Amino acid sequence: MADGGMFGDALRQPPVNIEAEQALLGAILVNNRAYALIDEIVEPEHFSVAIYGRIFDACQKIINAGRQADPITIRDYIEGDVLLGRKSAAEILSGLLCSNVSHTVVKSYGVAVRDAWVRRCLFKTCSETLDLCCRPGDESAADIVDGLENGLLELARGTDEAQPTVSLAASMEQARRAAISAARRGNGLAGISWGYRALDRMTGGMMPSAMYLLGARPAMGKTSLGFGIAVRSAAAGHSVLFWSGEMTAPQLGARAGAAWAGLSTQAVFTGRRYDIPEDIETGEREILSDWQWRDLEKGEQAASNLSLEIDTQSRITVAKLRSRARRMARSKKGLDLIVIDYVGLMSAGSTYEDQRSYERITKVSGQLKQLATELQIPILVLAQLNRETERRDDKRPMMSDLRDAGALEQDADMIMLLHREHYYLKKQQDAGLAPKDRESAEDFANRVSMLEQRVQASVGKADVLIPKNRQGPEGTCHLRFTNRTTWFRDVSEDELSPAWVVAEQGESG
Structure with missing residues (x-):
């Protein structure tokens, strides 16, 4: 003392x-x-x-x-x-x-x-x-605040009163009543909507107190999918807090604007058209047309109906996230979902632990799981997979690719692994194939042609693999990805359809 x-x-x-x-x-x-x-x-x-x-x-x-x-x-x-x-x-x-x-x-x-x-x-x-x-x-004011917040968080976790035990009959009654409530909501979901029908059908929605993990290698689109889930879940009538450790609010806003207006993200960032060729003489691109600016403004109006708050404070601790989440939960709109992009960029609030990635992520993972239980809401945590995928011929991710991610694999109630085969096939095609030893010209030409066919067939396809699910089946959900707008949609959706549709009052339950 x-x-x-x-x-x-x-x-x-x-x-x-x-x-x-x-x-x-x-x-x-x-x-x-x-x-x-x-x-x-x-x-x-x-x-x-x-x-x-x-x-x-x-x-x-x-x-x-x-x-x-x-x-x-x-x-x-x-x-x-x-x-x-x-x-x-x-x-x-x-x-x-x-x-x-x-x-x-x-x-x-x-x-x-x-x-x-x-x-x-x-x-x-x-x-x-x-x-x-x-x-x-050497401690800065921010370091002192972090230390105090983490100390109070640990104390709060240690002062929770013991949870009473529940009989089997009572637990079965609770499950039956929850099923009745889900049936009456009309959407068939036991939890809150992912905003994607494929995920809703597979999981029944995101359950209270559960921690969901979305893992992927860089360039697979985990931020796009995580942000898409945040936006579409908010459009379904839920209140969402989205934390980003690597993107600013305007950058995320540009992605949403691009998806709504059907523009490339580059067009939104620069204010110039990429849907038509640049000027031959000047090499410059035209400024967006009036109708394109109007589409962006309509997107803003559509977003004004969503209860989605974006937090971009770097190296945030769970203690700080907790205080912001609790404040939002006490507001009139409440709080139904937290999305973390991504856990590797969070701080454990300790210089010692922050220097050791495995220990840091393990501590943060446990605190996030505790936060989900405390607030009685689901938390979606994005994580980066290790490089083992790159070394395999089959690039589909596996749970073992999470081995470096602390206790995330154990703490998560459901694990999702995002995979886009097109990314790897296109990368292989761009690098160029080389003839194998003793391979005939005809066989080589067939191999090149087959790769071209696979590249074309994989355009826009995305798979969400679910190798672990404590509350339902395992399997694969199929989505579509538009690279130009960096936006995910259900397979059945038209690429020109709205990026999100606000649910009718009461539809979300």
Whole structure:
């Protein structure tokens, strides 16, 4: 703990509730039934008096072993312990017996012990923050804020009350009622819409508290698909928060504008036409026509109906994301979905962990899973696959390509792997094929022709492979990708159809 110094922390003693600790332990020693009432509330580290924490730990071990925890059995555990100080085990235990309360009210004492521990943790965190604020050092103000936010996040995760157990019959009833609600919504979805019918049909929508992982190699279009899901889910009537660690808001806006107006993203960035050749003499391209500018403006109007917020703060921590998400959840529109693009660009809030990619992503993954559970909403996490795909003849991604991505593979409730065969075939074609040893001219010509056919057949095709799904089937969803606008659509959609369609009121459920 930081020393008090000019802030007078020495006058502000860390909060303790020794009387509650004594009464709690006394109640357990007199009647072990009291332990069952607080075993999910109190832990040994919650006691401010070290020897009391040691006694509670001994009670845990003895009772969980099926034996009786009383002054006699506990004395064997603590006799001679340095934490006793100048007192004997008998003196400590006899004092606790005099402080005991009825086991019928012991739960309130357990809550009091835990509450005092939380306050001590807050005291320590805030004191250390004050010390950093007033002590010359390498920490910037932003570093101090990150440290405080992460400290509070970890504390918040540790102060959640124990989740009560649920009987099988009750859990089946909850599932049946959820199915009735889904059926009444009319869209056949148990969760919120992906905005793509293929994904909705395969998964039944994104479920509350679930973490979804979308992995892909660079240039496959994971940002385009992730952003498309965010936009189309918002169009289905949901409230979405999209975090991007590598693109600015105007860049994302340009993608949405290009998709809506049917323009190339390059045309939106430059304001010039790429749908017609450049001027032969000047080499310049024409400025967008009036109707194209109007289409972009119509796209803005269509977007104004969507509840989609874009956050582009670099190296964001889950603590900061949590505070923004909670603020959005408390607003009138609420919050139904968070999309992360991408997890490798997030910070764990620690210089040590940020220097080690595996540890950083593992910590961030666990925190995101916790955030989904806390807010009771799905979180879609985008991730970059390792290079193993590039070394294989078959470029289709596999779950093993996530091995470098920390605990993402284990934490995710569903894993999706995006693949566009056209990208690799076109790359192979552009590099040019070379004749193999002893290959005839005719065989070589056939191989070149076959590659050309495969390139043409794969144009616009995209596969979303689902190798893991805790809540449904595994399989493959087929989508279409328009390279010019960098936009994904369902296979059944016309390329000239609107990039998104706002659902009628009540349609999303």
